[in-house]
Amino acid sequence: MLERLQAIIVKELWAILRDPRARIILVLPPLVQLFVFGFATTLEVKNFDVAVYDRDGGHWSQEFIQRLGGSPNVRRVITVSSSQAARKAIDERSVIAVVMFDQQFSANLSAHRPAIIQAVLDGRRSNSAQIVAGYLAVIADQMGAEIAAQRRPAAPGGSRSAVTNWFNPNLDYLWFAMPALIVVISMVSGLAVTAQSVARERELGTFDQLMVSPLRVHEILIGKMLPPLLIGLLNATVYVLIIAKLFGVPLTGSVPFFYLALIFYLLALIGVGMLVSAVSQTQQQAFLGAFLVMVPAILLSGYATPVDNMPAWLQIVAEGDPSKHFLIVSEGVFLKAMPATEILLNTWPLAVIAAVTLTASSVLFRSRME
Amino acid sequence: MSRLIAARRFRAMLLKESLQILRDPSTFLIAFVLPLIMLFLFGYAISLDPARTRIGLALQDSSAPALGLAQAYENSRWFNVTGPRDVATLKRELMAGDIRGIVVIPQDFSRRLQTPEGAVVQVITDGAMPNAAGFVSAYAEGVRASWAAREQLAGRAAPPLELVPRYWFNPELASHFFLIPGSIAIVMTMIGTLLTALVVAREWERGTMEAIMATPLRMPEFLATKVIPYFLLGLGSMTLCTLLAVFLFGVPFRGSALALLAIASAFLVPALGQGLLISAVTKNQFVASQVALITAFLPAMMLSGFLFEISSMPPVIRALTYIVPARYLIPSLQSVFLVGDLWGMFWRSITVLLGFGVLFFTLALRATHRRVA
Numbered sequence: 121m122l123e124r125l126q127a128i129i130v131k132e133l134w135a136i137l138r139d140p141r142a143r144i145i146l147v148l149p150p151l152v153q154l155f156v157f158g159f160a161t162t163l164e165v166k167n168f169d170v171a172v173y174d175r176d177g178g179h180w181s182q183e184f185i186q187r188l189g190g191s192p193n194v195r196r197v198i199t200v201s202s203s204q205a206a207r208k209a210i211d212e213r214s215v216i217a218v219v220m221f222d223q224q225f226s227a228n229l230s231a232h233r234p235a236i237i238q239a240v241l242d243g244r245r246s247n248s249a250q251i252v253a254g255y256l257a258v259i260a261d262q263m264g265a266e267i268a269a270q271r272r273p274a275a276p277g278g279s280r281s282a283v284t285n286w287f288n289p290n291l292d293y294l295w296f297a298m299p300a301l302i303v304v305i306s307m308v309s310g311l312a313v314t315a316q317s318v319a320r321e322r323e324l325g326t327f328d329q330l331m332v333s334p335l336r337v338h339e340i341l342i343g344k345m346l347p348p349l350l351i352g353l354l355n356a357t358v359y360v361l362i363i364a365k366l367f368g369v370p371l372t373g374s375v376p377f378f379y380l381a382l383i384f385y386l387l388a389l390i391g392v393g394m395l396v397s398a399v400s401q402t403q404q405q406a407f408l409g410a411f412l413v414m415v416p417a418i419l420l421s422g423y424a425t426p427v428d429n430m431p432a433w434l435q436i437v438a439e440g441d442p443s444k445h446f447l448i449v450s451e452g453v454f455l456k457a458m459p460a461t462e463i464l465l466n467t468w469p470l471a472v473i474a475a476v477t478l479t480a481s482s483v484l485f486r487s488r489m490e
Numbered sequence: 491m492s493r494l495i496a497a498r499r500f501r502a503m504l505l506k507e508s509l510q511i512l513r514d515p516s517t518f519l520i521a522f523v524l525p526l527i528m529l530f531l532f533g534y535a536i537s538l539d540p541a542r543t544r545i546g547l548a549l550q551d552s553s554a555p556a557l558g559l560a561q562a563y564e565n566s567r568w569f570n571v572t573g574p575r576d577v578a579t580l581k582r583e584l585m586a587g588d589i590r591g592i593v594v595i596p597q598d599f600s601r602r603l604q605t606p607e608g609a610v611v612q613v614i615t616d617g618a619m620p621n622a623a624g625f626v627s628a629y630a631e632g633v634r635a636s637w638a639a640r641e642q643l644a645g646r647a648a649p650p651l652e653l654v655p656r657y658w659f660n661p662e663l664a665s666h667f668f669l670i671p672g673s674i675a676i677v678m679t680m681i682g683t684l685l686t687a688l689v690v691a692r693e694w695e696r697g698t699m700e701a702i703m704a705t706p707l708r709m710p711e712f713l714a715t716k717v718i719p720y721f722l723l724g725l726g727s728m729t730l731c732t733l734l735a736v737f738l739f740g741v742p743f744r745g746s747a748l749a750l751l752a753i754a755s756a757f758l759v760p761a762l763g764q765g766l767l768i769s770a771v772t773k774n775q776f777v778a779s780q781v782a783l784i785t786a787f788l789p790a791m792m793l794s795g796f797l798f799e800i801s802s803m804p805p806v807i808r809a810l811t812y813i814v815p816a817r818y819l820i821p822s823l824q825s826v827f828l829v830g831d832l833w834g835m836f837w838r839s840i841t842v843l844l845g846f847g848v849l850f851f852t853l854a855l856r857a858t859h860r861r862v863a
Contacts, residue, residue, distance in 0.1 A: 243660025288617030
């Protein structure tokens with residue numbers, strides 16, 4: 121039995137690694153993705169342009185404009201001189217916001233009357249626009265506080281908030297994105313490799329040959345499972361090294377437990393891939409099927425937006441998504457020094473998903489034999 | 491006469507290709523089922539709007555002001571407060587991801603309110619999720635500030651300066667208003683590039699490509715019969731998505747159908763060209779599918795400005811976004827839904843997209859020639 125197993129494992133590894141282009145495809149693009157998407161996936165808003173429509177032209181509006189230009193997040197401050205120009209700048213997306221001062225702005229401030237700054241923001245990007253509005257409000261608040269302090273010096277006491285960001289003191293988005301990308305990229309390549317492996321043989325007609333060979337169904341399955349598992353482990357190891365050593369993301373948790381969870385994550389992915397493979401007739405169907413699973417799985421994983429923000433019923437659906445569980449482990453092991461018990465709590469759902477999908481696909485393969 | 495025959499030949503091939511597509515259940519899956527799922531997820535699951543965030547509250551002071559502030563956090567529409575509990579328990583919950591932040595109102599809060607230094611509310615966030623952390627700290631401070639204003643503790647007058655934001659095109663600030671139009675670009679990328687690359691690569695793999703090439707059909711005609719059905723499929727799927735966006739998800743449609751059709755058609759040209767190019771170069775289904783995924787689908791998702799702001803990316807990545815066709819589509823697509831017909835912007839997008847299209851088709855044509863020779 122061991123000999124048979126050995127033979128099928130060698131055959132399966134050979135089947136994947138024989139094609140030089142496939143070899144490259146399995147290793148190089150995941151690395152490129154890590155670099156490109158690691159830097160691209162930020163929900164921060166930096167480096168944006170703002171227009172100013174200053175009908176006041178007085179001391180205080182100039183003061184605000186100067187502070188705006190000094191903000192590290194603002195790239196350029198563009199001056200517009202009509203409301204049409206302001207409208208056009210927003211329409212064409214050359215700026216994300218227009219700050220407007222009315223004619224009485226400085227006069228109001230000097231006369232101790234409340235003064236209002238209007239900001240028009242591009243609602244096509246409502247999320248970024250809200251963040252920009254936040255930046256603008258902070259500048260206005262600071263300026264307002266200074267003016268108030270000048271008018272009535274020494275108004276002590278009151279309360280304030282002191283914020284501490286645990287696990288990631290500077291809220292560096294890269295620290296979040298990198299561990300999350302291990303999860304996403306492993307899924308993309310793991311599902312694709314597994315789903316294709318059986319479908320390819322079926323399309324070429326060699327799967328029937330495999331079925332009539334002395335190999336048992338579970339041996340064939342193990343043979344099919346091992347290459348994606350090895351490739352997944354190899355790629356993930358490379359990512360962990362790059363993320364920790366090159367990008368300097370702290371790796372605070374237990375690495376052995378990370379690998380334990382990783383193995384179950386890969387097994388769950390392989391199980392899902394096998395299931396897709398078992399129900400498809402051709403490679404094309406297998407790929408599209410894998411894609412059909414992959415896109416919702418990534419969207420539900422918590423990578424793009426937190427799972428807690430989803431409606432309750434969708435959070436239940438997300439429990440069946442392996443990447444949702446492994447994302448917690450990956451972020452936890454990198455940033456949170458996650459204790460072993462917490463890792464295991466997120467690993468057992470992966471084991472359940474793997475057991476269910478692998479059993480189901482072996483049943484499907486067996487029923488095909490008869 | 492020969493022109494007539496050529497036209498008939500072309501029509502026959504077009505019919506053959508179209509039937510082939512329609513008969514394949516997986517085509518149906520990718521062109522109609524997956525778009526539905528995507529739209530659904532972008533409508534319900536993916537939301538960039540601030541939602542109620544679960545936080546923990548550790549109340550260590552039992553004076554009236556401290557209780558009042560605690561009440562303010564509990565009444566806030568931005569937070570779902572667990573507690574009041576001890577900090578150690580809350581820390582464990584923060585670690586497990588059960589809560590996203592902790593607010594500590596310290597022991598001597600009310601006493602310190604009277605001192606010159608003032609009292610400090612401690613806010614601890616889960617930095618492992620930077621976006622949520624930023625949200626928690628900003629809104630926690632907001633709750634405190636409005637509570638303080640109500641209490642008039644420092645006896646301060648109204649702030650002398652106020653910024654009033656107005657959001658054009660989307661005053662409700664609903665993120666699905668721009669995510670759903672954006673996801674139409676993803677759907678068209680799937681059909682245009684992913685599906686085309688896969689299907690044509692299969693023909694290469696099976697050798698049926700050479701068989702068809704041996705017919706008198708000329709190369710550009712031949713490529714046209716391959717892509718026209720997918721072009722129509724892409725437009726069909728786009729129409730379905732638009733109808734769902736407007737009638738099911740209530741996304742406003744302020745532009746014209748003509749503008750949408752023009753932009754979508756212009757985008758399908760480079761998308762299909764890229765699909766053909768990938769299949770002609772790889773001639774292998776597995777490699778083609780992976781290349782299409784990596785060079786078309788993922789960039790359309792990550793580098794197009796659909797989910798992530800391009801201006802926030804580092805310069806190298808920003809430069810890379812210029813070669814992603816979807817980057818030129820997304821602003822126009824969002825505008826035709828939310829703003830109206832901005833033909834100045836649309837023409838610019840269309841020109842760039844068609845430019846990419848010409849480039850990809852030329853390369854695909856050359857790759858196909860070379861392969862046969």
